[in-house]
Amino acid sequence: MTPSRTDPAIHREPFVHLVDVAHDRALVAWGAFFFERAPNGRWDIVDDESLPAKVGRRTCIGSSAETFGPTTVQVLAEGGEVVAEASPDERAWVWVEGLQPDTEYHYRVIVDGRDWAAEELWDWVPVARGGYDLAPAGRHYDLRFHTWPHPDAPTPPLRFVAMGDYGVGMRADAESSRRQQRIAAVLDRLVRDHDVRFALSLGDNVYQGERGRVDEEGGGEDDDWYSSFFQPYRLSIARVPVFPAIGNHDSADSEGSDDRAQMEDNFHIEERFHRGLETASVLPGLFYRLRYGADLELVCLDTSLDSEDQEIHRYFQAPKHRDWLRQTFGGRPRRWLIPFSHHPVFTAGPDHQNDEEMRESFEPLFDAAGVRLVLAGHEHNFQVSDVGGRTYVVSGASGQLDERVPEGFEEAHTTAWSGQAHLLLVDVEEFEVRLTPVAGLLDDGQPHPMTALSPTNDLVEPPIIVRNDQGS
CATH class of the missing domain: 2.60.40 (Immunoglobulin-like)
Structure with a gap:
């Protein structure tokens, strides 16, 4: 009892x-x-x-x-x-x-x-x-949700959020904890008042540490996840689902080998993605696609290291996942096909560089499918790169933050960046996607859009617009 x-x-x-x-x-x-x-x-x-x-x-x-x-x-x-x-x-x-x-x-x-x-x-x-x-805390659950449109119906206007590298935990009396709580409050308001239908996690859902309040394995137990996920987002995740990507801190890449198993348990990976084999390639690895109406498909890419196969460096290089990726990006075209992952294809730093393994594996697939927008985390800032008619966005500062100025703007084809904590608000319509990083809430409770800078320090105001005039 x-x-x-x-x-x-x-x-x-x-x-x-x-x-x-x-x-x-x-x-x-x-x-x-x-x-x-x-x-x-x-x-x-x-x-x-x-x-x-x-x-x-x-x-x-x-x-x-x-x-x-x-x-x-x-x-x-x-x-x-x-x-x-x-x-x-x-x-x-x-x-x-x-x-x-x-x-x-x-x-x-x-x-x-x-x-x-x-x-x-x-x-x-x-x-x-x-x-x-x-x-x-004077709060109560408001338990409600909105079902998705039928997969064969035209995709209505949609609003969702993407947030990366958030899982620093909020039990410690530290700036990182306050930062995560601030962005969690943004998510609460967007879900409650602004018709956000779901959230994409761009990886690093739980980190090791939190000033001694989390054990050495970081995310290997449920009590670790209280601080990094269930408490900060408790009102939001009772209203909208979170679709996860695997980060290096969610797996044996950077921390304990049990972190990935705990993530699969807390996000119910088997119950959600193992039911329909055509829409997912999982266990080991986490690749799946989400169809929101007839005109939008989101594709999760697992960019972590494959610790179970000594001959395969990363999961997306495994034969079974390569076959699934070819089928996914070579199938019936959608007007919007949006891949998301933890590691970015292009980044100006300051901690990482362009990912050549990802470029070699994914760019031909993106070209064949007419991909116009790609989302990722990992770098703890906000970046936009325009390459070959495609927009690559890094949004990895919903908890972690690096305010240093990147040095690889030219190599990453960067058009905008910012060293501020934020989440990314994504509005999808028939011919365009609007991207609005949100850094906090104004005094009246309204979302506060975040401005960015160009590599030459010109102001870049949101939203950032991605066009797609191709027929579906």
């Missing part, structure tokens, strides 16, 4: 996660993190290894989490009537099917006859005595 929220020794904080949405179904997950009083009187998260002894559980969140009790997920129409429901066995997630395309719904998670996470939320917030602690 797990402790209640009112247990004086252990606090259970419930979470809801809208993992995925399609035109006719939604994947809903739920879970909780557990906290105990530290000797200094503050709350401290219960480490995964201590869960069995302290709260009688093996896991707290993700696809492997065991049940919290008999559960039913209900999806409701705007009028309040239940239109679909599902009751899983021995797990804390479920696909709810039989929904209508392009429709807004409310939903409920009912555990042991009570609405899960219906009370006031306790968040990790600044406190009067200094630093941060777990405390009631």
Whole structure:
């Protein structure tokens, strides 16, 4: 029996996660993190290894989490009537099917006859005595989502966000934590008031460290992910799905080998992308495509190192993934086909250079498919490169930040850059995509667009516009 929220020794904080949405179904997950009083009187998260002894559980969140009790997920129409429901066995997630395309719904998670996470939320917030602690935050979940258009219907105007290199964690009293929280507040506002339908993660979803508050493996346990993902974005990820790319800090490239397995668990990779083999090539590797109506397809590229095959340097060079990529970029043309990945093809630095392996593997595919826009992270700033009629964008500063001026503008064909924290707001219409980096919120709560500079220090004001006049 797990402790209640009112247990004086252990606090259970419930979470809801809208993992995925399609035109006719939604994947809903739920879970909780557990906290105990530290000797200094503050709350401290219960480490995964201590869960069995302290709260009688093996896991707290993700696809492997065991049940919290008999559960039913209900999806409701705007009028309040239940239109679909599902009751899983021995797990804390479920696909709810039989929904209508392009429709807004409310939903409920009912555990042991009570609405899960219906009370006031306790968040990790600044406190009067200094630093941060777990405390009631005056916020509540607003559980609703909007299904996607039918895959064969014309793609309506769409707004989504992309954010890279965000997972620094926000439990430490540090500028990086405040930076991640600031950009998370932008995401909350865009989802709540500006019709954002989903988020693309451009990789590095969780980092090692956080001033000693995360263990050596960085992202190998659920309690690491509380700080880097579930708490900062808790309101947003209950409303819109996040589609992840693998970063070097999410895998054995830079940190522990268990980081990637934990990411696959918390993002429900097998449940989301292993169902339809034509639309994904995964395990090992993470390649998938997302079709939003008939005219837009997003393609996730895994650019990390292949640690399981000594003869293959990177996952995209493996034969099974190469075949899938050729099929994806050689299939029926879409008006908009937008690849996204962690590592960029072109970057002016300051820490990295153009990626020749990616150029060799991907540029012929992009040319054949008429790709006009490519999104990536990894470099901790904002960059735009125009090469061969194609716009390459680096957006890797939603948590990490490098303010140094890059030196490789000419080699990367850079047209704009900025050393500010931000996320990228993407508006897709029939013949153009508008890109607006957003650095924060104004005093009235409205998003604050971020200006950039050209390599010659001329001001570049948003939005950056990418045109595509080709027929679909």
